[in-house]
Amino acid sequence: MFKKILLVLLVVLIIMQFLRPEKNIAQGPSTNDISTHFKIPVDVQTILNKSCNDCHSNNTKYPWYSQLQPVAWWLNDHINEGKQHLNFSEFATYSLRKQYHKLEEVAEQVEKGEMPLSSYTIMHTNAKLSKGEKDKLISWSSALRDTMKAQYPIDSLVKKKQ
Ligand code: HEC
DSSP: HHHHHHHHHHHHHHHHTTOOOOOBBBBOOOOOOOHHHHHOOOHHHHHHHHHTTHHSSSOOOOOOOGGGGHHHHHHHHHHHHHHHHHOOOGGGGGGHHHHHHHHHHHHHHHHHHHHHHHHHHHOGGSSSSOOOOOHHHHHHHHHHHHHHHHHHHHHHHHOOOO
């Protein structure tokens, strides 16, 4: 009985290898990328690339083990969910208010240590943020919000409190 179950599992696992999710790799650069609308310092871009953009952009760098099922599905879920919440490649399509709010969220998530997800940094140890890197992201987010405040009326960025 046990052997049969194992055999079935093995067959399922093999079949699963043929059912791969589509990869998150864009054909070319996005005109709506955050970097096309805001100046992003090189060191900040480097941090975003190594720690965030696998799940928050249209381009994921896939490690070898992501080719194996069910890892590929699991990863794909994270990417889809991450992009749904925040996609730096589509950032310019957001309303001003949403852009401003997402920047606030970036600082908050990084400050609290919620991002990058710990399930991700177990394998991507390099994506873990040092204190210095966290500070850089937080002050970049805050400086960018200041730039927006200088550029646009505050009502278009934050909802007025009643
Ligand atoms: C392994 C994939 C992954 C990585 C890497 C990752 N995130 Fe996320 N992120 C998610 C997922 C999934 C969600 C939505 C669910 C949640 O909040 O846990 C999310 C949510 C967020 C949100 C909340 C957006 C909102 O308004 O709801 C922010 C902000 C964010 N991430 C920023 C970052 C930043 C900044 C980094 C890099 C320092 C990063 N993330 C790295 C997967 C990831």
